[in-house]
Amino acid sequence: MKDFSTPKFNHQSFNFFVRRSTYVHALLILCTLTGGKIAFDIQQKERDKNLELISASVRVDMVAMPTQTLNELKNMSSGVEEAKKEVKAELTEKPVEKVAEKVEPKDEKPVEKEDPTDKTEALREAQSKKRMDFLSKLKKIGDKKVDAPKENTQKAEKGLYGEKDTALKNLVLSGNKLSKGTQMYGDGNAAEMTAFQAYASRLPDLVRPHWKLPSFLMNKNLKARVRVWLAMNGEVTRAVIYQSSGDSEYDQRSVDAVKAASPFPALKEEFGKRVLNGDILLGFPL
Amino acid sequence: MKKLLLVFILLLSATAFAQDDNLTIVAVGDATLEKDKMVVQDPYTSGSLTAAQKNSAMELVKLLRNDFAFYQKKFFLVESAQNNTASRQTTNYDYWNGKGIRYLGTASVDKSGVDMKVTVVFEDIKNRKQIYNSSMTTSISNMRRTGHEMANKVYKQIIGKDSIFNSKITFVSDRNTRGRKTVKEVYMMDFDGKNVVQLTNHAGIVMSPTMSADGRWLVYSLISNTGKKRNNDLYLMDMRTKTATVLSNKEGVNSGAVFLTGGHSIALTLTVSGNAEIYEMNINTKELRKITNHFASDVDPSITADGTLMTFLSDRPGKAMIYTMDPRGTEKDVKRISFVGQFNATPRFSPDGKEIVFSSWLDNSFDLFRISSDGQGLSRLTKDFGSNEDPSYSNDGEFITFTSQRVISRARADQNIYIMDRDGGILGAITSGFGNCISPRWYNF
Secondary structure (H helix, E strand, O other), rough: OOOEEEEEEOOOOHHHHHHHHHHHHHHHHHHHHHHHHHHHHHHHHHHHHHHHHHHHHHHHOOOOOOEEHHHHHHHHHOOHHHHHHHHHHHHHHHHHHHHHHHHHHHHHHHHHHHHHHHHHHHHHHHHHHHHHHHHHHHHHOOOOOOOOOOOOOOOOOOOOOOOHHHHHHHHHHHHHEEEEOOOOOOOOOHHHHHHHHHHHHHHHHHHHHHEEEOOHOOOOOOOEEEEEEOOOOOOOOEEEEEEEOOHHHHHHHHHHHHHOOOOOOOOOOHHHHHHOOOEEEEEEOO | OHHHHHHHHHHHHHHHHOOOOEEEEEEOOEEEOEEEEEEEOOOEEOOOHHHHHHHHHHHHHHHHHHHHHOOOOOOEEOOOOOOOOOOOOOOOOHHHHOOOEEEEEEEEEEEEEEEEEEEEEEEEEOOOOOEEEEEEOOOOOOOOHHHHHHHHHHHHHHHHHOOOOOOOEEEOOOOEOOOOOEEEEEEEEOOOOOOEEEEEOOOEEEEEEEEEEOOOOOEEEEEEEOOOOOOOEEEEEEOOOEEEEEOOOOOOOEEEEEEOOOOOOEEEEEEEOOOOOEEEEEEEEEEEEEEOOOOOEEEEEEEEOOOOEEEEEEOOOOOOOOEEEEEEOOOEEEEEEEOOOEEEEEEOOOOOOOOEEEEEEEEEEEEEEEEOOOOOOOOOEEEEEEHHHHHHHEEOOOOEEEEEEEOOOOEEEEEEEEEEOOOOOOOEEEEOOOEEOOOOOOOOO
């Protein structure tokens, strides 16, 4: 019996060409990859250069010395709504005062001619009173001493932002949300995206109460991003630093804040896949 | 053949990894400041102490409370109830945890021969462990120094770096002025204003004192009231022997000195060449080297701790503006920092060299401003607080001391030294009723 063995392509030139073709194709792919990377780098450099240029020109010359102190600026952002109310109250009060002032001198004029000396004395008294108040005010400013420990025991701590500010802050933060760029893959659906975005935007409010920093980390403009994977019931299955701030304690505290905020609200089918996949990045602070 | 196909497939799949992740970023926003509550209990004193020693024990506790209260952003001092036991008991963590207290400090003072043995214990309530437990023997006169040293060690345990508790501030006061003869001398005090010690005794007018980082040398300008020539000379005082020698008496101004890294040379302003220039002078050989070389006035040098950057005031753009340069060369890497301000003065570096605090004339008085050393982030620190000049950073960069002038009447204005935190939160005055106190400089030897 003839044994049937699978015929092998032993033809010399066929093998040769297949080999050659593989090499050529591999080379082509390599060239595409490296060419793409180089093109991307050049593009990125241009973009960075433009950014540098833009930021250099945006660094506007200081036209004048600042009029508000640092602390005043900090308090301003938290007292904006109160200030608005105050201004409104002032506006309604002022016209009343003006009318009253106008009325008085008219009444006094006939009296003036009769008793000029009284009026001037009264004026002098008023002026000296003003001076006294001013002087005593100045003296009081100088009286602040370091020695006496402050009796702040009863004051409740409000942290950096008081209750009156949460409304404003929420407004500001919802504007700080970065929207994602063009979608490269996936079945992006308009409805799905907004539900996902809605869910993602709820997370900061839940994480923020746990987000605390000691003073030596506060004003350093550090920025960290934590990538979070959630289970369907909202529990944090995994939270890792996606972009480090450079300071390990800062990074650790941001991850701890995320873990402390677990469990988040349960996921829904429509966007669950993306959240399970770790598509959410929490930025501390942005 | 199969190997080639495998390689081919791998190369193809490599492209799949090249895609960027498509992630959504959500901002959490700014963090809240974490202030820890601290309680320092009244002292536990043994019955065998004298009344004066018991007072000293109370002074120690007040000192501990006051020291930590300086760091308003880190600690919140809570008043404690009176002690209901005669001696210190083991800490009841649950009790203090319930009150929200993070740190608990106790001081026990017993008799030790003629002096006192002070035991200070600090507990971290949240982590349930003792972070400091140390005893020192001290006398009444040395109690404050002991207290500051212990407080510094506790602070270092908690925060991880040195505090200001061991630091000193040198300043100039005119309290020895009699009638029309103005006398200004250099004094040194603890950072909290206590323990004032007079350093010079020339009966002349002393200005701009500066000390070397190790505390061995004191350099100052003196306009002597004796002698015919009323020149502004530079003197060097050896703090060990308290002898003063003339360092530079060139014609004109010899002033505004600051020590360079190493402690062997100083940078000072001399007008001997006709206009004010900044020179480097070796204090042993008195050799001079020009650091600035410009026809405009260059004054008021301040050097970073590592000696690589110097900030100074220069008239070159027509107005007094702040510049930085490398002090190791001449006119090397000169960079303009400030572009606004009618009259800027006394730029001083923070210890990490990243920020410059300076005084500027605005709205009929001087106020303090802060700018980072690359010229960005100009911010205002004081406002409506008298006329504030001559700032100096603390050794840990958290506080700034300055002199503030208040007008009392048409003929009288008072100058006192104040401390504020680096963002402009005024803590208060540390001199009072000591003449006009100016030129504060903060040191930690």
